[in-house]
Amino acid sequence: MTHENDKPRLDREIIAMRVAQELPDGGYVNLGIGIPTLVSSFVPEGRTVFYHSESGVLNCGPLADEGEEDIDLINAGGQFVKPVPGMAFFNSADGFAMIRGGHVDVTVLGAHQVSAKGDIANWMLPQRGVGNVGGAMDLAAGAKDVIVAMEHTDRENHPKIVQVCDLPLTGKECVSLIVTDLAVIRRTTEGLVLEEVAPGWTAEEVQELTGARLTVSPSLREFQL
Amino acid sequence: MTTPSRLDNQQMAQRVFQELRPGSAVALGSGLPGLVAGQARPGSQILFLSEGGGLGYQASAATAGQGQTVVDSGGQGVDLIPGGSMLSTIDVAALVRGGYAGVVVLQPAQVSAQGDFSHWTTAATPGLFSPGWAWDLANGPGRVIAIMGHTRADGSANIVSQCTLPVDGAGCVDIIITDVAVLRVGEEGLVLEEVAPGWQAGDVTAITGAPLILASNLREMSFEPVVAEPPNKVYSSGLAAIHDLPQGATIMIDGFAGLGGMPNYLMVALRDHGVGGLTLISNTAGVARVIGFGTPPGRLAIDHSILVDNHQIKKAVASFPVSPSPSRPSSFELALQRGEVEVEVVPQGTLAERIRAGAAGVAAFYTPTAAGTQLADGKETRVFDGKEYVLEEALRADFCLIRGYKADTLGNVVYKGTSRNFNSVMAPAARITIIEVDQVVEPGELDPEEIVTPGVYIDRIVLRPPDFLGYE
Amino acid sequence: MSDPRENSGSTVAKGKVYPSPEAALADITQGATVLIGGFAGRGRPEGLLRALVSNGVDGLTCICQGAWPQSPEIMDVAELIANGQVRKLIAPLGFYSGSGGPVAAFWQSGEMDVETVPPGVLAERLRAGGAGLAGVFLPAAPSDRFLGGKEVRRFGDRDFVFESALRADFALLRAEEADTLGNLIYRGSQRNWNPVMAMAGRVSIAEVSLVHEPGGIDPEAVITPGIFVNRVVLQAD
Numbered sequence: 001m002t003h004e005n006d007k008p009r010l011d012r013e014i015i016a017m018r019v020a021q022e023l024p025d026g027g028y029v030n031l032g033i034g035i036p037t038l039v040s041s042f043v044p045e046g047r048t049v050f051y052h053s054e055s056g057v058l059n060c061g062p063l064a065d066e067g068e069e070d071i072d073l074i075n076a077g078g079q080f081v082k083p084v085p086g087m088a089f090f091n092s093a094d095g096f097a098m099i100r101g102g103h104v105d106v107t108v109l110g111a112h113q114v115s116a117k118g119d120i121a122n123w124m125l126p127q128r129g130v131g132n133v134g135g136a137m138d139l140a141a142g143a144k145d146v147i148v149a150m151e152h153t154d155r156e157n158h159p160k161i162v163q164v165c166d167l168p169l170t171g172k173e174c175v176s177l178i179v180t181d182l183a184v185i186r187r188t189t190e191g192l193v194l195e196e197v198a199p200g201w202t203a204e205e206v207q208e209l210t211g212a213r214l215t216v217s218p219s220l221r222e223f224q225l
Numbered sequence: 226m227t228t229p230s231r232l233d234n235q236q237m238a239q240r241v242f243q244e245l246r247p248g249s250a251v252a253l254g255s256g257l258p259g260l261v262a263g264q265a266r267p268g269s270q271i272l273f274l275s276e277g278g279g280l281g282y283q284a285s286a287a288t289a290g291q292g293q294t295v296v297d298s299g300g301q302g303v304d305l306i307p308g309g310s311m312l313s314t315i316d317v318a319a320l321v322r323g324g325y326a327g328v329v330v331l332q333p334a335q336v337s338a339q340g341d342f343s344h345w346t347t348a349a350t351p352g353l354f355s356p357g358w359a360w361d362l363a364n365g366p367g368r369v370i371a372i373m374g375h376t377r378a379d380g381s382a383n384i385v386s387q388c389t390l391p392v393d394g395a396g397c398v399d400i401i402i403t404d405v406a407v408l409r410v411g412e413e414g415l416v417l418e419e420v421a422p423g424w425q426a427g428d429v430t431a432i433t434g435a436p437l438i439l440a441s442n443l444r445e446m447s448f449e450p451v452v453a454e455p456p457n458k459v460y461s462s463g464l465a466a467i468h469d470l471p472q473g474a475t476i477m478i479d480g481f482a483g484l485g486g487m488p489n490y491l492m493v494a495l496r497d498h499g500v501g502g503l504t505l506i507s508n509t510a511g512v513a514r515v516i517g518f519g520t521p522p523g524r525l526a527i528d529h530s531i532l533v534d535n536h537q538i539k540k541a542v543a544s545f546p547v548s549p550s551p552s553r554p555s556s557f558e559l560a561l562q563r564g565e566v567e568v569e570v571v572p573q574g575t576l577a578e579r580i581r582a583g584a585a586g587v588a589a590f591y592t593p594t595a596a597g598t599q600l601a602d603g604k605e606t607r608v609f610d611g612k613e614y615v616l617e618e619a620l621r622a623d624f625c626l627i628r629g630y631k632a633d634t635l636g637n638v639v640y641k642g643t644s645r646n647f648n649s650v651m652a653p654a655a656r657i658t659i660i661e662v663d664q665v666v667e668p669g670e671l672d673p674e675e676i677v678t679p680g681v682y683i684d685r686i687v688l689r690p691p692d693f694l695g696y697e
Numbered sequence: 698m699s700d701p702r703e704n705s706g707s708t709v710a711k712g713k714v715y716p717s718p719e720a721a722l723a724d725i726t727q728g729a730t731v732l733i734g735g736f737a738g739r740g741r742p743e744g745l746l747r748a749l750v751s752n753g754v755d756g757l758t759c760i761c762q763g764a765w766p767q768s769p770e771i772m773d774v775a776e777l778i779a780n781g782q783v784r785k786l787i788a789p790l791g792f793y794s795g796s797g798g799p800v801a802a803f804w805q806s807g808e809m810d811v812e813t814v815p816p817g818v819l820a821e822r823l824r825a826g827g828a829g830l831a832g833v834f835l836p837a838a839p840s841d842r843f844l845g846g847k848e849v850r851r852f853g854d855r856d857f858v859f860e861s862a863l864r865a866d867f868a869l870l871r872a873e874e875a876d877t878l879g880n881l882i883y884r885g886s887q888r889n890w891n892p893v894m895a896m897a898g899r900v901s902i903a904e905v906s907l908v909h910e911p912g913g914i915d916p917e918a919v920i921t922p923g924i925f926v927n928r929v930v931l932q933a934d
Contacts, residue, residue, distance in 0.1 A: 028924050033549075050878070050924070054573060055481055056646035058922045059878065059911075069519055071485035071695075072630075072642035078482035078518045086878045086911025088919035089642055091649040091677075092481075092508075093581040093828075096574030097896060100594060100829025103924045119597075130561060130568060132545040133600065138574030141593040142829050172597035172613075276816075277736050277886035294885025300737030311885060313920070314736070315824050315893040318817035322836060346790070353804070354813055355763065355791035361817030364838040394838060578828070587821065588852035591831035609831040609861075618852065639917065674882065675918045 005205055009152070009181040010198050010223065017042040017225055018196075019108055019149050019179050023049045027105035028098075030054070030139055032122075033077045035149040036108035052104050054135040056095055057081075058088045076135065099135065100142035107143035109136060111150045111175075113165040116212035118175040118187045120148060121167035131168070140171025152180035152209055159211035161185065161192070182206050184223065191215055196223050229423035231375075231404040232446075238264055239448040240402050241330055241372050247455035249327030250274040250320060250681045252362050255299035256332035256345065257372045262303065270455040270635065272309070272681060274326055276358045278317060280679050281309030281635075298358065307669025308635040310676035317358075322586030323653055324366035325681045331359055333371050333398070335388045338435040340398040340410035342371060343390035354391060363394035365586070375403035375432055382434030384408065384415070405429055407446060414438055419446045458636050459665060459686045463494025466659045466685045467624070470495065473502040473539075474623040477580065477655055479647040480528055481508050482545070483518030486644030488628040488661040489527040489695040491687065495626065501537045505529060506580070506622055508573060508647055510541040510557040515548045524696040530556035538566055542620070544573035570600060575617050577650050582619035584653035584682075589618045625655030628689075629678070631664040636683030637676045638662070645677065653682040661689045712877025714908055714929045718748035721902045721928045725754050725867055728784070732823070732868040732894040733761035733774055740887035742871040742904040743772035744932050749869070755782040760823075760865060762816070762890065763790025764800050775800050783809055789816040818860055820893050826864035827896025827925070835860050868898025872921065875905040876912070879926030880919045888920065895925040902928040 016038035023029055023043060030052045031037055040062065043049050053060040054076040061084035064070065069080035090098075098104055111122040120140055124131025140146055153159055161178060178185040183206045184196035194214040197206055203216045232240075238260035245251050245261075247270040253261055255276070262273045263284040272281040277296035282303040285293050293302025295311070305311075312320065320326060333342035342363065346355040363369050373383055384401060401408040406429045407419035417437040420429055422445055430437050460466035470476070476495075480487045511529030513520065520526040532538050533556040546568050547558040560566045571579070572594045582590055591614035595601045605616040627648040630641040638660060640648060652658050665688050715721040722745065725731075731749075735741030759774055764786060766773040775792065777783050779799040786792065791813045792800045803809040818835060825833050834857035837849055848859040870891045872881040881903055883891065895901045903926050 052924065053643070054646075055643040057643050057916075058880075058924055070642065071483060071519060072644045074481075074483050074485065074518075074643050078516065080519065083916075084911075086876055086880065086923070087916040088880045088922035089640075089645055089916050090919075090922055092573070092577035092646045093650045094922070095646070096577050097824070097828030098922070098924050100574055100592065101827045101896065102829060103827075103896075128547075128551055130547050130558065131570065132547060132549060133570055133572050134545050135573040137572040137598060137600065138594045141596065142574070169598040275886075277739065278888050279886060294739075294887065296737050296739055296886040300739075311883070311888055313883075313888045313892040314816060314890045315820040318820040322817060322821075353791045353811060355789065356813060356815045357790050358816055360815040360838070364836065397838075578830070582833070585821070586836060588834040588836075588850075588857040590825065590833045593829060593831075607831070612831075614831045641917070672918075674884070674920075675915075 005209070007200050012038060015149050015179050015181055018184060018223060019147055020044065022106070022147055022177060023047065024105055028052050028103060030099065030104050030107040030143065032107065032109040032136065034110040036110055037077065039108050039149070052098060054095055056090055056092060058090065059084055059086045096135070096138050099138045102142060102144055104143045106145045106147060107139040108147045108149050109139060111148045112160065112167050114148050114161050114175050114178055115165045116163050116192055118173045119165050120146070120170045120175050121165040122170045124168045126168065136170050140174045145176050146174045147177045147179065148175050149179050152182040159209055162211035182209065185214065193217050194220060196221055198223055229421070229428065232421050234260055236448055237372055237402055237404055240407065240446055241370055243451045244370060244400065245271050245328060246453050247271055250280060250325055252321060252326040252329045252367065253298055254331040254359060254362060258330035258332055259297050259299050259301060261330055262297065264450065266450065274317065274320065275303065276317065278312045278314065279303060279305055279309060280312050281306045305673050308633055308637060308680065310637055310673045310679045312679070318361060319585035320681065321361055321365040323584050324586065325653065326365060326367045328370060329362040329365065329367045330370045330372055331363060332373050334383065335390050336371050336384055336398050336401055337388045338386050338415050340396045341388050341392045342394050342398050343388045344393040354393065356393060360393055363397040368399045369397050371398045371401045373401070373403055375405045382432060385434035408437070416440050417443060419444055421446050458684065459634055463491050463687050464497060466687045467491065467494050467498050470498060470500060470624050472500045475504040475506065477506045477622040477625040477651040478529065479507065479627050479651055480511070481646045483513055484520065484526055484695045485642065486628055486646060486648060487528060487695065488626045490689045490693050491626040491659060491661045492527055492529070492531060496531050496535050499535070499537070502539045503537050504540045504542065505538050506542045506620060508544055508576065510543045510546040511555050512545065512548050515553045515555050516550070520696045526696045533557045533560050533566065540567040540569065542569045542571055544571055544576050546570060572600060577647065579617055579620040580650050580654045583621035587619055589616055591616055620654065622655040623657065625651045625658040627651055627658065627660050629660045629662045631666055631671060632660055632662045632683065632686045633666050633668045633671055635668050636680030636686060637671050638678040638683060639671055639675060640677055649677050652678045657684045658682060659685040659687065661687050663689055713879045713927060714877055718744040718904065718930050719751065721745070721930045722748050722752055725752065727754055728756040729754070729867055730758040730760065730865040732865045732898055733759060734870045734889060734891040734894055736762050736886060736889035738771045739885070740871045740883065740889045740891055741771065742869045744904050744930065745869040745902060746772045746774065746777065750776055750780050753782065756784045757782050758785040758787065759783050760787045763788040764792035765790055766793070778803055778809060785810040785812065787812045787814060789814060789819060822860050822863040823893045823897040825862035827893065830862055832859055832861040834858065864897050864899060866899050868894040868901040870895055870901060870903040872903050872905045874907045874909060874914060875903055875929045876909040876914050878911050879903070879923030879929055880914050881921035881926060882914055882918055883920055892921045895921045900927050901925055902930065904930050904932050906932050
């Protein structure tokens with residue numbers, strides 16, 4: 001499993017760019033913290049996406065410029081954002097009604113692990129003894145589509161895509177697409193399907209760094225950007 | 226023998242009005258209850274609630290149908306008073322079930338000696354019970370006043386030993402005010418407390434279909450309004466507002482993450498107040514102090530950490546209890562490591578929904594969030610349509626400390642931007658809710674369509690001193 | 698299914714605004730469940746109701762305050778019933794039977810079922826549906842005629858009854874103003890059922906008096922955020 005492969009991997013911006021292509025025109029999208037936050041910078045031209053934020057704003061804008069920060073206008077990560085026309089403010093009960101009620105089309109989450117069945121673990125590392133769940137479990141359970149954006153392996157090069165998660169779960173059987181620095185993997189009724197690989201990588205090399213069996217798509221291709 | 230004259234509808238409404246006190250909402254059903262709103266005088270600050278969503282209204286000064294946008298429970302146009310606000314149907318339902326309509330006035334078709342009632346719709350739509358709001362209003366925690374004719378046009382009694390029409394609410398009615406008498410529904414039966422001018426107890430008994438017990442202080446009805454001082458909600462300081470917050474209390478404090486939306490001034494007051502053993506319900510247990518979120522360099526944000534450092538917190542119920550950065554642990558995490566505090570981690574949406582349930586008189590709900598995770602351990606789960614759900618129970622608190630932008634002196638509140646989030650959810654979920662605001666204005670200065678938290682949910686208001694900073 | 702909006706192109710650029718109530722209802726199908734806002738003649742989407750009558754789709758389950766026409770000038774769900782389009786009516790007020798008429802006749806003949814429910818319970822079931830909950834435990838009243846077969850459970854010192862969540866295929870709403878993103882504000886008692894029905898409708902359609910570009914509505918004043926609203930139509934004069 002710990003086969004050393006030092007081929008170049010994609011950077012976080014490319015992962016975000018690839019995820020951005022999945023966002024539907026006119027869709028409501030919630031971006032988690034980390035790589036997912038970068039996704040908003042890469043939405044293809046001509047496509048409009050409305051961001052939902054647990055902080056209590058719909059049509060959440062991009063990060064505020066220095067000097068323009070307003071403590072009453074933040075995103076879910078506590079970062080200051082810009083006001084944009086068409087915003088709506090709401091309270092947290094309504095905000096999570098939007099999430100659980102299936103009104104949010106897509107959420108993009110980071111993860112520690114994703115399993116073959118689409119389980120996701122992203123909120124707690126047991127060695128810390130306590131974790132911040134925030135809105136992650138609500139998003140995993142409620143959003144129509146859950147996309148995971150993450151590195152393919154952890155710092156010790158262990159696979160983050162596993163047969164069964166051994167870290168505390170965030171949600172079960174909810175992930176529909178995984179975009180990593182090596183591959184695009186879709187969860188189907190037949191299991192995980194490898195659809196795209198990073199330039200220079202083969203399906204076999206990706207499989208070696210993956211803890212769950214991948215079905216190679218007949219139309220396997222290089223990352224489509 | 227001449228029969229003494231009966232009260233007219235206005236006199237009945239005047240008598241009902243004597244029962245009302247400023248402060249909580251008074252829900253008026255359709256029919257005769259609608260006349261009670263006409264008794265209000267400027268400044269009486271009784272907040273009538275209509276099924277049409279008006280909270281704080283009076284009879285319209287304009288001719289019916291002349292542009293009134295607010296209707297009472299019977300569909301008549303009314304005017305909002307200064308400090309009135311608009312609610313939607315779900316808001317009305319939550320307010321009534323949550324116990325914030327202290328008094329409910331209905332016009333039943335029949336009331337029994339046990340306080341059972343049949344609503345007029347039972348008689349109006351034979352074979353089909355059309356409860357309208359009567360069922361919700363009567364079965365809420367509020368005190369129920371029935372206003373009705375003592376008898377029907379044919380002389381038969383409306384107040385009976387047992388209802389002959391289908392019962393719409395059992396044991397709901399507390400007081401019956403008719404055109405001849407005031408009756409209290411007591412443990413021992415119906416007690417005749419007052420009779421209309423010119424009427425004797427025997428006259429009333431003769432036209433009542435149930436036995437009456439005569440009150441020892443049986444008296445004649447009067448119609449003068451009872452003047453009660455509206456409660457003063459504006460407190461001079463944070464400490465004054467929290468003076469009675471007791472040791473061991475359960476408290477809600479908002480604090481989504483950053484400096485906006487946190488009642489920093491009340492937090493300092495609570496630290497100075499010093500009581501301990503507190504259970505804290507909040508989105509975070511204080512992370513702004515370590516993360517900053519825009520705090521100027523060299524300063525420390527005032528957040529929940531100051532209460533933890535002062536050993537006042539016993540337990541936190543939170544979705545984001547510790548720092549996002551393990552290398553910069555918060556006071557709460559350090560206290561957790563020392564075993565000084567407990568934590569219950571709750572998904573953010575479940576936390577918001579549990580607080581909303583507590584506010585709205587909902588005992589529990591099934592949510593898909595956390596199904597199959599360790600946060601569902603020990604909880605009942607159930608499958609609906611092939612999907613697993615977790616049973617979660619309502620949360621309420623003794624005290625709630627929140628932050629708003631502007632409040633009027635009745636407690637109507639507007640928030641600012643993303644600083645609304647948990648504040649407006651928590652406002653109705655505590656026995657005593659205290660809000661810290663940047664501005665206090667007079668009733669009528671806030672647009673009734675834009676009021677987010679109606680004043681019935683706010684007990685105390687504190688002006689955040691203009692020179693107070695959210696950091697130290 | 699083709700997009701009933703004219704001039705196809707980016708749907709977002711055009712916002713959610715449909716050219717007519719008929720276009721906004723073009724894809725409603727037989728047997729649909731439809732939420733209809735309104736209380737005492739206020740906040741009722743009259744143009745959408747008229748379009749639904751002319752659409753003629755039948756077998757509908759209609760959920761609303763009741764079939765109680767306030768005046769002949771105000772379009773009421775009673776006209777849908779009289780037109781034979783309603784299989785079931787779920788409503789706190791049922792229908793006004795004082796004057797008899799076609800609505801009573803449809804009920805008496807069994808062509809239309811009527812289920813009357815307390816509005817506070819109905820509102821909470823709709824909110825649960827819109828908020829993704831499976832159901833809620835609401836206070837049970839003694840000798841409650843609505844209990845019939847439902848689970849009763851004790852929490853604390855009193856009994857509560859399980860009420861399942863409710864969603865619908867369509868929600869027909871009335872608001873005063875919208876922006877092209879579907880954010881809504883209301884005027885006075887027009888608000889009533891509309892915000893909670895917006896949450897519970899799979900396709901929620903708002904009939905409004907004025908449509909703004911984004912930014913035309915104060916974000917603090919928005920009552921129904923656009924995420925709950927799929928289509929907007931301008932009320933005809």
